[in-house]
Amino acid sequence: MKNCQKKSEKCTLKVKNLEIFKTLNDLNPSFMKDLFQFRVSNRPVRNKYKLNLEVPRINQVRYGEKSLRSLGPKIWNSLPLHIKSSENLKAFKNSIKIWNGAVCECKACKSKNSSNSLV
Numbered sequence: 001m002k003n004c005q006k007k008s009e010k011c012t013l014k015v016k017n018l019e020i021f022k023t024l025n026d027l028n029p030s031f032m033k034d035l036f037q038f039r040v041s042n043r044p045v046r047n048k049y050k051l052n053l054e055v056p057r058i059n060q061v062r063y064g065e066k067s068l069r070s071l072g073p074k075i076w077n078s079l080p081l082h083i084k085s086s087e088n089l090k091a092f093k094n095s096i097k098i099w100n101g102a103v104c105e106c107k108a109c110k111s112k113n114s115s116n117s118l119v
Contacts, residue, residue, distance in 0.1 A: 036069075
């Protein structure tokens with residue numbers, strides 16, 4: 001049961017990352033583009049952080065912290081640079097297929113992970 005649950009969570013992360021990639025590369029409707037902004041820095045940034053998205057400040061849990069606007073950048077920023085910098089959708093899909101996934105840092109996933117470890 002635990003393996004199936006972990007598998008579905010990784011699949012969900014991959015699907016969300018796919019949608020973010022499509023949005024950032026103008027393959028989704030234009031209104032989606034408003035959800036994500038690249039992180040801007042006044043100082044030189046290492047390549048590792050170049051394609052990271054800005055994580056917005058959130059005041060509400062229900063409509064803020066659990067929304068795609070908040071979770072999307074956190075999930076995207078967890079991707080390795082070679083995946084984020086894929087040249088096209090096909091290359092991104094191939095790279096994301098073999099990606100093992102990262103641990104999501106949102107409160108919902110943290111509470112799921114802590115309850116699973118008790119079982």
